Amino acid sequence: MGQTTVVDVNDLSRSFGSKRALDGVSFHATAGQVYGLVGANGAGKTTLIKHLLGLLRAATGSVRVFGLDPVRDPVGVLGRVGYLSEERELPEWMRIDELMAYTHAFHPTWDVTYARELIDTFALDPAKKIKDLSKGMRAQAGLVAAVAHRPALLILDEPSSGLDAVVRRDILDAIVRTVADDGRTVIFSSHLLEEVERMSDHVTLIHNGRVTLSGPLDEVRRGYQRSRVRFAEHFEQPPVLVGALAMEGGGRTWSVVHSGSLEQFHHSLLAFGGEVVDSRDATLEEIFLARAGRTRQPVEAV
Amino acid sequence: MRSPVVAMLWENWRLIRAEAAWRLSLSIVGGLAAFVVVAAAAPNQATRDFSASVALFVLISLNFMVWVAIAKLKGGRLMDGYRPGFPLYLLYTRPLRTTVLVAVPMVSQAALGAAVYLVSALVLRLTLDYPFPLLSVAAPIAAAHLAYNAADWATRSKAVQWLASTAAIGTLGAIAARRWQGWPTFFDFSSTDYAFMAAMSVASFGVTVAGVARQRHGSAPAATPRVAVGGFPDWLVDRFQFRCPTSSATRAQVWFDLRSSGLPVLTLGVGLAIVIPLVFVATTQLDLVLSRFITQPATRLVAVVVAVFSVPTVLILLAGNAFGIRAKQGRTYASAFEATQACGTARMAGLKVLVRSVCLLGALLAVGTSIWTSASVIPFDVLGDNDTLIEKSRAPLSGWMRAIRSGVGAMSADEVLMLAFVTCTLVAVMVAWRAADAALRARYQRRQRIAGSVLLLYALVLGLLAVAGERGIGPEIPLGAILEATKWIAAVAMVLATGYLSWNVFEERLLTLRQASSAILFSAAFGMAWVTVLGATGVSLAGMPTTDAAWMRSPALLPLLVSLLAPWSLSRVRHT
Numbered sequence: 001m002g003q004t005t006v007v008d009v010n011d012l013s014r015s016f017g018s019k020r021a022l023d024g025v026s027f028h029a030t031a032g033q034v035y036g037l038v039g040a041n042g043a044g045k046t047t048l049i050k051h052l053l054g055l056l057r058a059a060t061g062s063v064r065v066f067g068l069d070p071v072r073d074p075v076g077v078l079g080r081v082g083y084l085s086e087e088r089e090l091p092e093w094m095r096i097d098e099l100m101a102y103t104h105a106f107h108p109t110w111d112v113t114y115a116r117e118l119i120d121t122f123a124l125d126p127a128k129k130i131k132d133l134s135k136g137m138r139a140q141a142g143l144v145a146a147v148a149h150r151p152a153l154l155i156l157d158e159p160s161s162g163l164d165a166v167v168r169r170d171i172l173d174a175i176v177r178t179v180a181d182d183g184r185t186v187i188f189s190s191h192l193l194e195e196v197e198r199m200s201d202h203v204t205l206i207h208n209g210r211v212t213l214s215g216p217l218d219e220v221r222r223g224y225q226r227s228r229v230r231f232a233e234h235f236e237q238p239p240v241l242v243g244a245l246a247m248e249g250g251g252r253t254w255s256v257v258h259s260g261s262l263e264q265f266h267h268s269l270l271a272f273g274g275e276v277v278d279s280r281d282a283t284l285e286e287i288f289l290a291r292a293g294r295t296r297q298p299v300e301a302v
Numbered sequence: 303m304r305s306p307v308v309a310m311l312w313e314n315w316r317l318i319r320a321e322a323a324w325r326l327s328l329s330i331v332g333g334l335a336a337f338v339v340v341a342a343a344a345p346n347q348a349t350r351d352f353s354a355s356v357a358l359f360v361l362i363s364l365n366f367m368v369w370v371a372i373a374k375l376k377g378g379r380l381m382d383g384y385r386p387g388f389p390l391y392l393l394y395t396r397p398l399r400t401t402v403l404v405a406v407p408m409v410s411q412a413a414l415g416a417a418v419y420l421v422s423a424l425v426l427r428l429t430l431d432y433p434f435p436l437l438s439v440a441a442p443i444a445a446a447h448l449a450y451n452a453a454d455w456a457t458r459s460k461a462v463q464w465l466a467s468t469a470a471i472g473t474l475g476a477i478a479a480r481r482w483q484g485w486p487t488f489f490d491f492s493s494t495d496y497a498f499m500a501a502m503s504v505a506s507f508g509v510t511v512a513g514v515a516r517q518r519h520g521s522a523p524a525a526t527p528r529v530a531v532g533g534f535p536d537w538l539v540d541r542f543q544f545r546c547p548t549s550s551a552t553r554a555q556v557w558f559d560l561r562s563s564g565l566p567v568l569t570l571g572v573g574l575a576i577v578i579p580l581v582f583v584a585t586t587q588l589d590l591v592l593s594r595f596i597t598q599p600a601t602r603l604v605a606v607v608v609a610v611f612s613v614p615t616v617l618i619l620l621a622g623n624a625f626g627i628r629a630k631q632g633r634t635y636a637s638a639f640e641a642t643q644a645c646g647t648a649r650m651a652g653l654k655v656l657v658r659s660v661c662l663l664g665a666l667l668a669v670g671t672s673i674w675t676s677a678s679v680i681p682f683d684v685l686g687d688n689d690t691l692i693e694k695s696r697a698p699l700s701g702w703m704r705a706i707r708s709g710v711g712a713m714s715a716d717e718v719l720m721l722a723f724v725t726c727t728l729v730a731v732m733v734a735w736r737a738a739d740a741a742l743r744a745r746y747q748r749r750q751r752i753a754g755s756v757l758l759l760y761a762l763v764l765g766l767l768a769v770a771g772e773r774g775i776g777p778e779i780p781l782g783a784i785l786e787a788t789k790w791i792a793a794v795a796m797v798l799a800t801g802y803l804s805w806n807v808f809e810e811r812l813l814t815l816r817q818a819s820s821a822i823l824f825s826a827a828f829g830m831a832w833v834t835v836l837g838a839t840g841v842s843l844a845g846m847p848t849t850d851a852a853w854m855r856s857p858a859l860l861p862l863l864v865s866l867l868a869p870w871s872l873s874r875v876r877h878t
Contacts, residue, residue: 079644101546105554
């Protein structure tokens with residue numbers, strides 16, 4: 001079955017002053033999938049999302065959403081997109097019911113019953129003003145406004161921020177799953193790796209403005225192993241092993257996150273007089289930390 | 303940093319240095335310019351003394367009350383905008399005694415305010431060889447800074463802040479007025495006056511420490527500034543509650559703009575329209591009461607000033623920022639909420655300008671009607687006085703009313719309609735222009751500042767040349783030719799800007815063919831109306847040289863220019 005491309009970003013770069021926010025980013029999303037954008041603060045996740053919404057113009061490269069340029073055709077793109085911003089920026093003077101009515105007017109597909117259901121689920125008071133809402137309630141109101149018109153593409157920038165654990169796990173996950181199951185697309189950014197692992201079909205890791213890893217979650221996870229290795233001799237610095245991305249530990253026992261050929265990894269391990277104690281698929285967090293260079297990198301053994 | 307105090311002083315300096323430099327430059331340039339312009343009027347000692355007084359006024363006004371928030375510690379928006387969060391309450395968690403916490407910013411602000419004045423006065427002393435006062439002005443400036451900060455930081459209540467600062471500044475102003483001596487002494491403060499200022503400063507400090515201490519320990523709400531600027535206050539927005547239509551995006555957008563900015567503008571206009579006759583009645587009655595004690599009417603001037611300045615004030619204050627550009631912590635930006643609505647940029651810009659213009663016109667109509675009725679119905683001459691000041695102050699008001707009455711009376715019904723059309727369109731042009739200006743300022747702040755400064759400088763130089771030429775000062779300058787060239791540069795710039803914007807707008811597909819055609823048709827209609835109004839007011843284009851006639855017709859291009867500029871500028875902040 002041919003998959004419909006919803007988002008098509010090619011070789012996108014963007015700088016803010018001397019800071020390179022995005023550097024040759026390519027990103028593609030197809031219908032009916034949930035895409036998780038992962039990265040440290042300032043990695044470029046929000047910048048990428050803003051390009052998808054047309055809030056930023058592509059300086060170089062191209063951005064197409066539903067085959068349209070979001071800057072040139074905001075109505076064509078934004079009419080089919082639901083968006084929850086990281087800052088939860090909503091008009092302070094509006095009441096929740098007014099926010100719903102206002103958003104409804106822009107989207108003929110608005111589902112009044114679904115909106116009411118969600119408002120009830122979140123226990124929001126429709127007569128309450130946005131400015132009087134807590135951060136979490138504001139996120140909830142923004143989320144209802146973003147999903148109640150059943151958008152073809154739902155973009156959530158750090159949706160968990162401000163939501164308590166119950167809402168995050170039960171409601172947010174359910175909403176995202178419902179959207180995806182209806183054949184629509186969800187792109188969300190998060191720094192909560194466990195959440196991305198739970199909700200996404202695809203994961204894209206952005207680091208320093210570059211996509212360092214992207215693919216279906218299962219594939220990504222299968223491609224990385226975390227092994228505990230033991231050496232015959234003591235190492236002050238982690239030895240260079242084929243396929244090793246990051247090593248932690250010291251002395252004779254090390255934990256290694258590695259990818260690529262297992263055979264080559266074992267061969268290089270043997271060359272240093274080491275052996276694998278145990279091995280398993282790496283978690284997304286371990287992959288992220290290894291890819292983002294947040295753990296000790298292997299160096300030439302002295 | 304050697305100590306917390308040094309660290310805080312460094313922090314204050316980093317925050318205020320740019321603005322201090324601006325203020326110092328403005329004081330020196332403004333003071334010198336004011337002196338030169340006024341002194342050029344007549345080459346005698348009395349005029350020179352008067353021009354020195356004007357220069358001193360410029361210096362004082364640039365460093366006195368309205369500028370007291372120099373360090374932005376109150377979170378005000380001045381000169382270079384809202385500084386990254388630095389209201390005093392953010393310092394409350396620092397491991398410092400409240401006295402130190404308050405003393406460092408308070409004293410450094412007051413000292414800097416006084417220092418900026420002192421340096422600019424010294425420069426003017428040296429360059430103009432006039433004895434501009436030093437301590438006698440610097441002392442009240444410092445005292446005013448301290449009092450104003452006390453009002454701002456000791457309480458959160460805006461009413462108390464306003465009353466307290468007005469009382470403090472009023473007291474200092476009253477003392478200064480009583481001690482005014484004219485040149486060369488200016489203010490002859492006694493030691494008692496200085497002692498009073500010192501006591502006021504100490505009291506300000508004490509009040510602030512007490513207020514901040516209460517806030518630090520949760521006994522009083524923290525005096526926090528507004529976190530974002532860009533909209534009308536809640537009490538105005540909340541005046542009108544009506545349902546948002548869901549039948550179309552256009553109606554919803556109109557509802558949004560009416561609620562968030564249109565109706566607040568109209569409310570303010572109507573409020574002012576109600577106040578104006580009350581001021582007329584109150585001042586007239588007050589003068590009647592005061593006539594038992596003083597021979598001259600004292601308060602009627604207030605009514606005249608209110609009447610004369612109401613319309614320009616409404617235009618200046620309420621026509622701006624129709625796109626709702628927000629300012630927060632030094633950053634100006636378009637609301638992401640609005641930017642991500644499924645609405646075309648041209649439609650969004652058009653609706654915002656339209657709603658604001660209609661409401662502004664309503665406000666202007668209310669204020670204008672109120673002034674007209676008040677000035678016509680409420681008697682001015684109840685005292686039968688012949689006070690020249692009052693008569694003079696009334697002259698512009700009654701003169702304008704006569705001119706309008708006779709001008710409009712001489713027109714045919716069609717011409718009146720055309721005049722109304724031209725007036726309404728020009729108001730909309732102004733709204734669109736200022737909206738675009740705010741948007742472009744948010745997007746290209748530095749470039750716009752440079753362009754604005756260059757234009758201001760150019761205008762200042764032209765003004766100075768005009769005065770100098772009139773008085774025969776300096777070498778002969780072909781001012782007429784320069785003005786003529788300026789006129790043509792402006793006309794060519796307008797044409798080029800229209801061409802450039804047309805290209806961009808079509809290249810970016812901001813306007814549809816229908817929207818562009820409507821803009822062209824509307825501009826053509828405005829052009830015809832403009833020429834009709836010119837004819838009705840006695841301007842004969844036929845008798846003019848071709849170039850002058852073309853120049854007189856050039857405003858006809860304005861509607862087209864702004865109908866391109868408005869969506870283009872909004873697009874620049876919507877898609878950065």
